Amino acid sequence: MTKNIMIVGVGGQGTLLTSRIIGKAALAEGCDVKISEVHGMAQRGGSVVTFVRFGEAVSEPVVEEGQADVVIAFERLEALRYAHFLKKDGVLIVNDCRIDPMTVVIGAKEYPENILDDLKKDHAVYAIDGQKIALELGNSKVLNSVVLGFAAAFIGFDKQVWLDTVADTVPQKTIEINQKAFTLGYETNR
Numbered sequence: 001m002t003k004n005i006m007i008v009g010v011g012g013q014g015t016l017l018t019s020r021i022i023g024k025a026a027l028a029e030g031c032d033v034k035i036s037e038v039h040g041m042a043q044r045g046g047s048v049v050t051f052v053r054f055g056e057a058v059s060e061p062v063v064e065e066g067q068a069d070v071v072i073a074f075e076r077l078e079a080l081r082y083a084h085f086l087k088k089d090g091v092l093i094v095n096d097c098r099i100d101p102m103t104v105v106i107g108a109k110e111y112p113e114n115i116l117d118d119l120k121k122d123h124a125v126y127a128i129d130g131q132k133i134a135l136e137l138g139n140s141k142v143l144n145s146v147v148l149g150f151a152a153a154f155i156g157f158d159k160q161v162w163l164d165t166v167a168d169t170v171p172q173k174t175i176e177i178n179q180k181a182f183t184l185g186y187e188t189n190r
Helices: 015-028 076-085 116-122 131-135 140-155 160-170 172-188
Strands: 003-010 033-037 047-055 066-073 086-095 126-129
Touching: 003 015, 003 076, 003 126, 003 140, 015 047, 015 140, 033 076, 033 140, 047 076, 066 076, 066 140, 066 160, 076 086, 076 116, 076 131, 076 140, 086 140, 131 140, 131 172, 140 160, 140 172
Parallel strands: 003 066, 066 086, 086 126
Antiparallel strands: 003 047, 033 047
């Protein structure tokens, strides 16, 4: 059976690194893995989307609408924007933070209110304040590791596989803090 994961966020939040960690963890568990990255306007704070599919035999990298087992969103509006990719019994992991898109910054649109409450009407939503945990660790750049740790319960694999994969994927000087961030997120969902 193939597991379909979608990771969405804003440029600079670690969406691409997160997809690589998930893919490597699945490879370490002997799965066939396909990853697809859609960068968009990532370097200007725009939306970034990645797909990770793994299982016994995976033929294509893209997750179709209504087929994601897990959507990991690093920002609330991104969760709202991509929730339709979830399958009926899928789960939506949301980093509970707000990053205003350019249309909101210039006053052309308003940021929607009550996003999490609205999403909970139709989806299984699990929220975490990953930014707060990352800041408590002293490094906002490990937000993605916090959220990934939280999401790991819905993806699978042993905790040690995740920690080893984090160590094999992040820059060497950041291994310890990324593993701590992952562990704090992981323990938040236990």
